[in-house]
Amino acid sequence: MNRLIKFSAILLLGVTWRAGAEGNSNFEILASLDRGPGNVTVTQEGHVIMSLHQFYAPEFSVVEMQSNHALTPFPSPASSAFASRSALKLDSVLGIRSDKNGVVWMLDNGMRGKSTPKLVGWNVRTDQLHRVIYLPPPVTGEHAFVNDFAVDLRHQRIFISDPAGGSDAALIVIDLATGAARRVLQGHSSVLPENVDLIIDGKPIQVREASGRLVRPHIGVNPITEDLNNEWVYYGPMHGHSLYRIKAADLADENLDAKTLASRVERYSDKPISDGITIDERNNIYLGELAENAIGVILADRTYRRLAQCPRLSWVDSFSFGPEGRLYAVVNRLC
Structure with missing residues (x-):
């Protein structure tokens, strides 16, 4: 990915939208930074x-x-x-x-x-x-890139996405009572990248390997969130057009074998190539639509709506709801 040195209008988007509203949402730039943000959280x-x-x-x-x-x-x-x-x-x-x-x-x-x-x-x-x-081996391996996660205090678990090297992508489940961690769903279709390229402004995103060869990366499971009732964990590959879900109770159950756990995964909806996601109390799932410099939402009826589109929304990475109900997002212009 091309890495920019200068930033403008990077953080913080205040996105206002409610289910049932017509048209695109508005957003405001709350702050511009001279340093590139990764993810954001807003405490109570x-x-x-x-x-x-x-x-x-x-x-x-x-x-x-x-x-x-x-x-x-x-x-x-x-x-x-x-x-x-x-x-x-x-x-x-x-x-x-x-x-x-x-x-x-x-x-x-x-x-x-x-x-x-x-x-x-x-x-x-x-x-x-x-x-x-x-999180030492074998929970994390040679290609591990522990990236995003969801906190579940009801089940006393933390669920982490690890896109790893692609074929070894997986979820990691941490038991907060003991600190023990398990690697699950490794190699399952729901965590693997699809064979789709990210193309922004007509140009495919490429990275240069140590050998000098340019390749188009395909990244596995990255976006992950959990509904506010701690019932469903939603996740999917960054490079993929499918969002999946599995019950948090199943992820938390150490007695389920790999085959049984895999059978509990559901394909939830279509999605664009995206990085971080979050969810509201109505189970609307918000994401950055990377290829279109946009913010969108997967509604509770599983349909997708684009909320805002603007050149300033270049690589919307992460979301967090503040205590006042405002949706915060970071734009870090990774390419």
Whole structure:
């Protein structure tokens, strides 16, 4: 992917839309950044916290956006727990989510420093470290790229998407009670990339391999979210036109064998090539339509509607609902 150095109008889109509304939604640019964001989460207290995309080699992996739009390191280096815990050394965070207990979960893929991937939870209410869960082999393999996730406090699980190298894509299930992690659905059709190219503004997205050869990447499971009742987990390959779902209770059930678990997967709907997704209380699923510089929604009746389209919406990566009901999104212009 072509990596830009300069950014304008990157964060933060405030998208306003309600089911049943006619026409496209409006969005506003809430802040423009000089650093490329990765994913965003907004806590119940209104803290806007985002990862900075590792493609751009940021000084800090995670930051908080202040009311004046300044970006400050998160957690704050002034926190005593931060200063004293080597586990809080964040290498390459992309996925970031907050839960109703005030814990901001940060998924560190460890790819910049070649460190063991880990999930770090920081409590913004107590300003203290909540949890560190490491994800060593065989939960993560040679091609692991732990990317996004959903937090399920009802089942005490975290569900992670790992597109890995394509053929070894899988979901990872973490038991929050024990910290144990399992790799599931590896190689299942619902996590594998489809043979479709991402074409933006008439040009196929390509990356250059170490050999110098240009290839068109096909990335497996990436977008993942869970409904607010913690019943269904929705996910799919980034390079793919299908969204799938499986019951959270089935993913959480360690007694289901691989074949039985695979039989519980349902194809839910069509989708465009997309990165991060989120869901509202009416089970509308929001996503970035990468090929069209757009934001869209899969409605509860499983039909797709484009909400907004604009050149400024170049690679809408991640979404989060704020406590006021506003939908926040980041645009990081990865190509």
